[in-house]
Amino acid sequence: MPYTKELHDEIIRKSHERSLKYGIEKERVESKKILKGSEISLNIKKNQELIRIATPFIKNLYDILKGSGFLIILTDKDGCILYIIGDKNVMYAAEELNMIVGAYMDEKSIGTNAMGTAIKEDLPIQISAKEHFINAYHRWTCSAAPIHDNNGNIIGTLNLTGHSHEVHPHTLGLAVAAVMSIENQLKIESVQKELLKSYLFTNTIMNSISYGVLAVDIEGIIQNCNTTACRMLKRNENGILYKPVKNMISNWNNIIKHIKLGKKYENEEVIFKDIGKFSLSVNPIKDEEGNLVGLVLVMNEIQRILNLVNKYTAMRARYTFDDYIYKCDSMKRIISFAKDIADSPSTVLIQGESGTGKEILAQSIHNHSLRAEKPFVAVNCGAIPKNLIESELFGYEYGAFTGAKKGGRPGKFELANGGTLFLDEIGEMPLDMQVNLLRVLQEGYITRVGGSKIIPVNVRIIAATNKDLKEEINKGTFREDLYYRLIVIPITIPPLRERREDIKVIIEHFLKTKAKKLNKPIPNISENLMNKIMNYDWPGNIRELENFIENVVNLGGNTTFNIENKFDIKYMNNIRNRSYYKGVNNHENINSNGNINNNGSINSKNINSNGNINYDENINSENINSENINSENINSENINSENMNNEDINNKDINNKDINNIGKCYYIKNVNTDDIYLCNLEELEKRAIYAVLKKYKWNISKSAKILGISRNTLYLKMKRYCIENTG
Ligand SMILES: Nc1ncnc2c1ncn2[C@@H]1O[C@H](COP(=O)(O)OP(=O)(O)OP(=O)(O)O)[C@@H](O)[C@H]1O
Ligand SMILES: [Mg+2]
Known part of the structure; x- marks a missing residue:
């Protein structure tokens, strides 16, 4: 109005x-x-x-x-x-x-x-x-x-x-x-108050983020930067503000062209002059009409990204020596040795049968070392397809091969930088890759597939195998030079059957942990079952014992596992893979006459028509005084003590009583030469029957003929030894 x-x-x-x-x-x-x-x-x-x-x-x-x-x-x-x-x-x-x-x-x-x-x-x-x-x-x-x-x-x-x-x-x-x-x-x-408030907010946010942030105007002049950017670029604000960003980033012109075309620029590796490589994302700032008025550059340290990758892909070592359960002297010596060498940068080669705890030992060494806070990256050399193993280990550069991701990718060596690279199943590594690995171990740097840049890596290698690498060298599947480069610190974990003292403590440990995991009471193990456990050979070692105990906890003290029958397929496969068992049980070593050829030690001469094996002078005579070895007369006197490694022959383990036990087997390792396998005849018979049956595809008539026994006897023996057709 x-x-x-x-x-x-x-x-x-x-x-x-x-x-x-x-x-x-x-x-x-x-x-x-x-x-x-x-x-x-x-x-x-x-x-x-x-x-x-x-x-x-x-x-x-x-x-x-x-x-x-x-x-x-x-x-x-x-x-x-x-x-x-x-x-x-x-x-x-x-x-x-x-x-x-x-x-x-x-x-x-x-x-x-x-x-x-x-x-x-x-x-x-x-x-x-x-x-x-x-x-x-x-x-x-x-x-x-x-x-x-x-x-x-x-x-x-x-x-x-x-x-x-x-x-x-x-x-x-x-x-x-x-x-x-x-x-x-x-x-x-x-x-102004609002502006100040929002400035304080933005400033605090900018300075609390762990990325480096630079804001540049359309001319490429840096207008703002946060404290992380100052730290990354090793300059204070005065050394950064109002300077042209192209003085720092060599390919700035390409980046700006890229952005002007409306394309995304995200997490690209960019070299900042005189400083190093960063992962860079560039985001445009646009006015109301959509005109480009400035850019925000977000920088990230490559190593930080790798650490994050490690963190979220569980590339961490979980186990420590405290998780290692043992009691026997040999394990005590191994653990104390492993602790002593934990800090050394030298390569460790852990040998031992499957399930003996090679990986947990590798993780424990890492966690005991100064590298504990750094990544522990495990690579299963046997599980990666041959054609991918090189890029898995060394990474690849942009466009290295069809299907390679844009911008390239770091390999396990880069991911493990500063920490430990665990090369599991090293014996499975293809020969051509062994050359590359050797080169990296000697030179201390890698080159990505399709790249030419040298990337220095500081990685401690722990390799593991359940193969006998020396044997692989003889076969020509493992390079001798790599073997010597790996075996700077050798550790051999004995199989569980050689450390029976450990069985009880490991059982106690798993009873507790499995009962907790399954939310069940800790069951009582009967004397009878305990005897069976103690007498069983545990071919799958601690892993098998662990699974067995889980079964026992599930069944409140009973088990569905037949641990009297050691002669199952898993066992056979395991035995076949063991370096220590040469030829015995290995059907490849049974010649067409059904004779067992044990590295020349047991041959056709030694299997008589009754299916019995006569060891007469045929068990590696260099190592064992064999004249008197047979099921009745193996005793400590018959083992030539000069040739035996005292540590490997535990008097408690080998004596008449044990050897006469049905189904009990031992291997005796000789440090100087090879390992031989000793067991009683019954055990050997069992294995011979299994091997022949398997070789002849469970054809009873053929197998009986080869074994030199009647079909009925074969059926009886199969029943007695619980040998079932595993197909
Ligand atoms: N001394 C030990 N105390 C407690 N648990 C153990 C011990 N040794 C091995 N284990 C357990 O046994 C299992 C097998 O161990 P690990 O994977 O380290 O064996 P491995 O020698 O690497 O076997 P493989 O050759 O088959 O890979 C794991 O579950 C591990 O936790
Ligand atoms: Mg393993």
């Missing part, structure tokens, strides 16, 4: 009515409410923001009005005077009417006046002479405008008061203009 004379008069009329209602006396000369002492300072404090912002404008205005007989008053939202400035004579007259700081100028306290009515009506207003309610103010002309905050709430008024004969509509215009400036300033300050 336009502000007309009528409207003005109406406002004045209503204000007078209110003044009457409020009980304001016409003769009153001062406000009904005037603050005193500390009340004043308290109110000033409450309104200090308004005073701080308004006073410079009031002073400016006063500079213009000085000498024209005016005073300027600032009130709070309730009309209480906060600040007053003016020419001496007017100030004096005002003071006489107690128009001073702390006096309330609202209608309730002093009747119709510009400040009070402006607040009441929320309008700028000029009130002159008799328009004032009290007579004492009839000599004044007052022009006041309400001041609003950013939300439109009244926070005060600005008022210009002069003698009534000085009345001029421009005076109200001046008050309104001053108030507009004050309100603008309030807006600016509030925006």
Whole structure:
């Protein structure tokens, strides 16, 4: 609604009515409410923001009005005077009417006046002479405008008061203009506060992230950087800000071209001059019209990415020596040795049958070493397809081969950098890869497939195998030079049957852990079952024992495993793979006459028509005084002690009693030459029958013929030894 004379008069009329209602006396000369002492300072404090912002404008205005007989008053939202400035004579007259700081100028306290009515009506207003309610103010002309905050709430008024004969509509215009400036300033300050707040937020976020962040303008000049970027680039802010980013990144022009084409630039390996390689993502900053106005560069350390990969792909060693359960002296010696060499950078070769704990030993060595916090990367050389093993180990560069991922990929050597690379089943590594591996071990750096750059790697190698690598060398499937490079620190873990002392503690351990895992009580193991356990050979070693105990816990002390029958297919396969067992049981060594050829030690001469094997001078005579070896007369006297490694022959293990036990087998390892296998005839018979049956595809007639026994005898023996057709 336009502000007309009528409207003005109406406002004045209503204000007078209110003044009457409020009980304001016409003769009153001062406000009904005037603050005193500390009340004043308290109110000033409450309104200090308004005073701080308004006073410079009031002073400016006063500079213009000085000498024209005016005073300027600032009130709070309730009309209480906060600040007053003016020419001496007017100030004096005002003071006489107690128009001073702390006096309330609202209608309730002093009747119709510009400040009070402006607040009441929320309008700028000029009130002159008799328009004032009290007579004492009839000599004044007052022009006041309400001041609003950013939300439109009244926070005060600005008022210009002069003698009534000085009345001029421009005076109200001046008050309104001053108030507009004050309100603008309030807006600016509030925006600045918001900006500061968001700057502090952004700054804190920028500096708390572990990526390096650089913000560059469209000219490529760095406008902002975080503390991580400073650390990565090894410079302080001054060395980075306002410098062209192309001075740091060699292929910057290509990157910018890429972005301008609207393409993504994410996690690319980029070389920062004189500093090194980082993974870089570049994100465009666009204005409202979609024009490129700047770029945000996010840098990440390659090693950090590799560490994350390791972390989330479980490339960590879980086991420590505390997880290793053992009691026997040989294991004590092995563990103490393994702890001693844990910190050495030299290559370790762990040998031992399947399930003896080669991997847990490798992990324990890593966790005991200074590299414990670094990655432990395991590679099963036997499980990776031949054509992929090179790129798996050494990684590949962009476009190295069809199907290679964009941007290349690091291999296990790079992933293991600083830590340990566990090369499991090293005996399975293809020959051509063995050359490459040897080169890396000797030179200490790798080159990615399809790349030419040399990448130095600091990796400790632990290799493991259940093969006899020497035998593989003889067969031509393993390189001798690599063997000697690997076997700097050799560790051989004996099979479980050679450390029977450990069986009990391992059983106790697994009983507890499996009962907990299965949420079942720890079962009692009967004496009978315990005897069987102790007499069983555990071809699958600790892994087999572990599974067996899990079965026992599941069945509350019983088992579905037949551990009397050692002669199962798994066992046979295992035996076949054992380096220590040469020829015996291996059907390849049974010639067409059904004779067993044990490295020349047991041959056709030795199997008589009854299916019995006569060892007569045929068990590696270099190592064992064999004349008297047969099931009845094996005793310690018959073993040539000169040739035996004392550690390997445990007197407790080999004596007449044990050897006469049905189904009991031992191998005796000789340090100087080869290993031979000793067992009683019954065991040998069992194996011979199994081997022949398998070779002749379970054809009973053929097998019986080869074995030199009748079909019935074969059936009986199969039943006796629990040999079943395993297909
Ligand atoms: N001394 C030990 N104490 C406790 N658990 C063991 C011990 N040795 C081996 N184990 C357990 O036996 C299982 C087999 O161990 P591991 O995988 O290390 O054997 P391995 O020699 O590497 O076998 P493979 O040659 O078949 O790979 C694992 O579950 C491991 O936890
Ligand atoms: Mg293993």
